[in-house]
Amino acid sequence: MSQPFAQAFGDEGLSDTLLNRSEEMELNFGPQHPSTHGVLRLKLKVDGERILDCYPIIGYLHRGTEKLFELHPFFQNVPHTDRMDYVAAATNNLAYVGAVEKLVGLVVPPRARYIRTILCELQRISSHLLWLATHAIDIGAMTPFFYCFRERELILDLFEEYCGARLTLNCMRPGGLPHDLPVGWTEKCREFVADFPSKVDEYEGLLTENRIWKKRTVGVGVLDAETAIDYAVSGPLLRGSGIKWDLRKEMPYEAYGEVEFDVPVGKNGDTYDRYLVRMEEMRQANRIIIQCLDKLPEGPVMAKRPRVLKAGKDAEVYHGIEGPKGEIGFYIVGDGTPNPYRCHVRAPSFINLQVVPELAKGQLIADLVAIIGTTDIVLGEVDR
Amino acid sequence: MPGFLESIRGAVGDTLFYGAVSPAIKILILLFLGVLPVITYLVLVERKVLGFMQARVGPNRVGPWGLLQPIADVMKLLVKEDTLPKQAVKWAFILAPCLVVGPAFIIFSVIPLGPPAGGEGRLSWFVTDVNTGMLFVVAMATIGVYGLIIGGWASNNKFSLMGGLRSAAQMISYEVPQGLSLVLPLMFAGTMSLVGIVEAQQAQGVWFAFKYPPIGLLAFFIYMVAGVAESNRNPFDLPEAESELVAGFHTEYSGMRFALFFLGEYANMIVISAVATTLFLGGWLPPFPTLLPFLNAVPGVIWFVIKVFAFLFVYIWFRGTFPRYRFDQLMDLGWKWMIPLALAIIFAGGLVKLLV
Numbered sequence: 001m002s003q004p005f006a007q008a009f010g011d012e013g014l015s016d017t018l019l020n021r022s023e024e025m026e027l028n029f030g031p032q033h034p035s036t037h038g039v040l041r042l043k044l045k046v047d048g049e050r051i052l053d054c055y056p057i058i059g060y061l062h063r064g065t066e067k068l069f070e071l072h073p074f075f076q077n078v079p080h081t082d083r084m085d086y087v088a089a090a091t092n093n094l095a096y097v098g099a100v101e102k103l104v105g106l107v108v109p110p111r112a113r114y115i116r117t118i119l120c121e122l123q124r125i126s127s128h129l130l131w132l133a134t135h136a137i138d139i140g141a142m143t144p145f146f147y148c149f150r151e152r153e154l155i156l157d158l159f160e161e162y163c164g165a166r167l168t169l170n171c172m173r174p175g176g177l178p179h180d181l182p183v184g185w186t187e188k189c190r191e192f193v194a195d196f197p198s199k200v201d202e203y204e205g206l207l208t209e210n211r212i213w214k215k216r217t218v219g220v221g222v223l224d225a226e227t228a229i230d231y232a233v234s235g236p237l238l239r240g241s242g243i244k245w246d247l248r249k250e251m252p253y254e255a256y257g258e259v260e261f262d263v264p265v266g267k268n269g270d271t272y273d274r275y276l277v278r279m280e281e282m283r284q285a286n287r288i289i290i291q292c293l294d295k296l297p298e299g300p301v302m303a304k305r306p307r308v309l310k311a312g313k314d315a316e317v318y319h320g321i322e323g324p325k326g327e328i329g330f331y332i333v334g335d336g337t338p339n340p341y342r343c344h345v346r347a348p349s350f351i352n353l354q355v356v357p358e359l360a361k362g363q364l365i366a367d368l369v370a371i372i373g374t375t376d377i378v379l380g381e382v383d384r
Numbered sequence: 385m386p387g388f389l390e391s392i393r394g395a396v397g398d399t400l401f402y403g404a405v406s407p408a409i410k411i412l413i414l415l416f417l418g419v420l421p422v423i424t425y426l427v428l429v430e431r432k433v434l435g436f437m438q439a440r441v442g443p444n445r446v447g448p449w450g451l452l453q454p455i456a457d458v459m460k461l462l463v464k465e466d467t468l469p470k471q472a473v474k475w476a477f478i479l480a481p482c483l484v485v486g487p488a489f490i491i492f493s494v495i496p497l498g499p500p501a502g503g504e505g506r507l508s509w510f511v512t513d514v515n516t517g518m519l520f521v522v523a524m525a526t527i528g529v530y531g532l533i534i535g536g537w538a539s540n541n542k543f544s545l546m547g548g549l550r551s552a553a554q555m556i557s558y559e560v561p562q563g564l565s566l567v568l569p570l571m572f573a574g575t576m577s578l579v580g581i582v583e584a585q586q587a588q589g590v591w592f593a594f595k596y597p598p599i600g601l602l603a604f605f606i607y608m609v610a611g612v613a614e615s616n617r618n619p620f621d622l623p624e625a626e627s628e629l630v631a632g633f634h635t636e637y638s639g640m641r642f643a644l645f646f647l648g649e650y651a652n653m654i655v656i657s658a659v660a661t662t663l664f665l666g667g668w669l670p671p672f673p674t675l676l677p678f679l680n681a682v683p684g685v686i687w688f689v690i691k692v693f694a695f696l697f698v699y700i701w702f703r704g705t706f707p708r709y710r711f712d713q714l715m716d717l718g719w720k721w722m723i724p725l726a727l728a729i730i731f732a733g734g735l736v737k738l739l740v
Binding site for chain 1: 434437438439440542543546549550618619621622628629630703704705706707708709710711712713
């Protein structure tokens with residue numbers, strides 16, 4: 001009897017594992033599975049429903065983005081960053097242009113810094129909304145999905161009005177922004193932020209005190225602070241474990257030094273805490289946007305800059321920012337030409353993914369789904 | 385009685401006619417004119433209600449308000465390719481969907497939709513009245529489990545196998561509290577005939593869900609929860625948990641065979657709602673017969689349908705509200721809470737019945 005996964009696991013096959021033995025079974029979770037959020041493949045060793053071992057296999061979405069960076073001038077590389085974490089393009093853009101600005105030495109005008117902050121926080125909200133939608137539907141709650149997408153749609157509309165694109169925004173340039181905010185944009189944005197906190201209450205009303213939701217998330221996928229640091233985990237995953245580390249506070253960039261916001265942290269490092277952290281982050285992001293809209297200075301949105309950006313010989317720079325999923329950073333080496341000599345991306349999804357086997361061991365398959373959801377990975381960024 | 389029925393009776397003889405031919409005709413009429421259209425439109429109702437709960441419209445393209453959507457769905461399922469995986473165990477793979485649908489349909493034969501015949505030559509609102517009706521319902525519902533297990537196993541797919549195992553464990557666990565909760569109405573009515581139970585509720589003047597509060601209500605609650613688990617619906621839809629097991633036991637099924645599983649699930653929903661209505665909510669009886677006597681003018685079958693649909697609405701509401709339980713939590717709930725509670729209320733109910 002031939003087996004569908006026999007080839008993937010070598011010659012011994014699984015025909016006797018399936019029917020005769022009662023011990024371990026190898027199970028291919030993905031790359032085409034509704035809750036791996038893309039083309040992640042997890043090779044599982046399971047005993048009944050309990051996971052004994054978990055081995056992530058990545059690379060199904062590898063497009064060689066880092067190599068592509070070397071083939072284009074600094075300007076033209078911004079669109080590549082859109083396609084890494086494709087649900088949070090603005091923060092990718094910002095991390096990249098920030099690195100280039102550091103490398104070349106450009107000073108961004110204040111209006112551009114504020115608009116960038118607004119865009120990034122909108123992006124954080126939309127990314128978290130997508131996370132909540134899929135996380136909830138993975139755990140079986142269907143309704144939050146549609147509520148989240150309702151608000152995400154409004155954010156995408158705002159992006160569309162600003163830069164014409166909804167997902168792959170390409171909305172920043174080294175030195176500033178491609179264009180100023182369109183007329184009436186700030187009013188629309190204000191309308192959204194005024195309404196949004198009540199919407200977060202709505203999501204929380206469906207989930208936060210829901211007994212089944214708590215049963216499925218409290219104590220599931222516990223990540224202690226030490227392991228989190230060992231794995232260089234960042235973002236809400238790290239803060240959920242009780243470590244107050246947020247690059248927006250620790251190394252303020254753009255307008256983050258000039259606005260007030262709190263950094264929520266969890267206590268137990270379980271899925272529920274990370275859920276709470278992200279919910280609070282949405283509220284805080286909303287708060288940041290309101291302050292930025294209030295303080296939005298006038299002026300140009302693009303710095304004075306040379307037509308062709310060139311890095312010095314052997315110039316290297318690392319610039320990391322707090323993306324929705326964690327620290328997204330670009331390490332760029334220049335060689336005196338308009339192209340980067342090498343560009344490496346510190347992708348938060350990739351690094352956070354490494355902790356999944358640690359969390360999954362000994363849990364049930366149903367928990368694995370919650371754990372993948374709570375790490376909030378985007379495979380475009382994992383594989384690049 | 386129409387002429388052609390008379391001629392059949394003449395041909396096969398009275399015994400055979402009243403024993404087999406007449407019930408067969410009745411259940412066919414019930415299935416094709418009652419249950420199947422209700423199921424197809426129940427899907428539409430579910431999608432519409434879910435849409436309403438989820439800030440969207442639901443189907444609205446096929447016909448006005450999507451009213452022709454069920455027909456389009458059925459056509460699609462009928463003409464779709466019906467794949468048979470190479471490594472599947474063929475006879476079991478084909479048998480499984482039938483095992484799910486068949487028993488669910490057969491149960492309808494003992495469910496009284498309305499009162500028995502008022503006089504000679506008039507039709508009763510049920511196919512047949514078995515004096516062990518309740519046992520018949522439980523027995524038939526149990527057979528449905530085999531369909532899921534065999535379907536999951538025969539597919540020879542690991543996710544399906546797990547779905548099948550989950551359904552086996554889940555349904556067997558939840559049959560126990562379900563069966564135990566049925567003991568209460570049995571005790572109150574003193575009969576197992578479903579018609580007899582409704583008549584007992586009429587005679588005693590109280591629906592069994594409200595008899596000896598809160599005992600009746602608790603039994604009703606247990607039956608309800610176990611019923612949701614039995615029909616594999618949210619929050620107990622683990623056997624087919626899409627996000628965990630892809631689609632569980634029916635991953636490999638497509639086309640009409642998949643449709644049969646689907647049909648079975650919805651038929652089970654209706655069966656459980658109908659049985660709950662019959663046993664706990666007075667079946668075809670109108671509410672407040674003495675307080676609001678004009679409600680008696682409404683035919684019993686309408687009351688029955690209203691009550692069943694209220695249940696079905698609750699099912700859909702559950703689906704819109706709850707996340708899914710985890711496997712071990714489901715078992716905990718069944719064995720540690722529902723079964724002890726069911727035993728306790730049986731004891732309490734018996735005690736109260738003896739004393740009062």
